[in-house]
Amino acid sequence: MxxxxxxxxxxxxxxxxxxxxxxxxxxxxxxxxxxxxxxxxxxxxxxxxxxxxxxxPSRTFTNGENLVICPADGKVVVIEETEEGEYFKDKRLQVSIFMSPVNVHINRNPISGIVKFFKYHPGKYLAAWNPKSSTENERTTVVVEHKNGTPVLFRQIAGALARRIVWYVKEGDNVTQNKEFGFIKFGSRVDIFLPLGTKVNLELNQVVKGGITVLAELS
CATH class of the missing domain: 1.10.287 (Helix Hairpins)
Known part of the structure; x- marks a missing residue:
């Protein structure tokens, strides 16, 4: 380690x-x-x-061309259909992972592909489990397009304790699955938005490992 x-x-x-x-x-x-x-x-x-x-910590990562790998350590707190209003502006399948202060705070690319969109939003520091944190807290939004054309959006969200988000990607970057795309100091939350109908391999309250646990499978 x-x-x-x-x-x-x-x-x-x-x-x-x-x-x-x-x-x-x-x-x-x-x-x-x-x-x-x-x-x-x-x-x-x-x-x-x-x-x-x-x-x-040292890890043996899970890799798969059509797999979406968990981008962070933590617990699954949301699996639901929701309206994604920043980039897609339509209904998507949202999976949210809550990172507690005892989790590893590194964020990793869930898929390989091209960064089609990136934006940083200054904002509030509501508790990460507050539904409004996804749209009102300090956050970043990253959209990576898989080579099959499927875009996956993932969002770093600051919380009441986490006061600094760090990112290492920008639009146009070619990113690799499981490589670091950012870091949230002292924990918080990462949201992932997938196409409706995507097969999700997780359950609510499941504990996951970034770079290891398979989140979903792309068709």
Whole structure:
């Protein structure tokens, strides 16, 4: 397991904060043993927590020309027909994966193809399970066209805790299945929009792994 590049600055700042708070306690409260140990334990907990936020575990990915692979770790919270109003402007099959703070936060391309559309939207930070988060929160929208002509839309959505979305793609890019397309710091949600009638291999509340779990099959 390695640490993702998006965590380098946050981890460095966390180490600096831990060093300062421990130095202050050691200097001003050297005689209060219980307080020193409390701060030591808090510092250890904070450091481990930040490290796990940015972990990048080694994985054997699932690949398949007509497979849609889960773009993120988390739990399936939505499988439903809905109106997609930004790009398709018609009914699509939506699958949403909620990323908790303990999940790996890397986002991966669910299919290979050409990026036909990309847009970043500044916005609010509603809780990720709020239905309005899909249209009102800070988010990105990516549409990749499969080589068979099928477009798949996936959207990074910030939540109440996640305050920074990072993306690595732009319109015209040729992307590869399971390669990183972005990162959401401290978790949130990823929505995928598929053509109606697509065979979905997931169930509500199922725990999934990005780059491993098969989400759907394209016809």
């Amino acid at each position: 390695t640490i993702h590049k998006e965590g380098y600055t946050t981890i460095a700042l966390s180490v600096l904060f831990i060093f300062i708070i421990n130095a202050v306690v050691d200097y001003r409260y050297a005689d209060i043993t219980w307080l020193k140990w409390l701060i030591y334990l808090f510092s250890l907990f904070l450091f481990i927590t930040v490290l796990q936020f940015f972990r990048n």
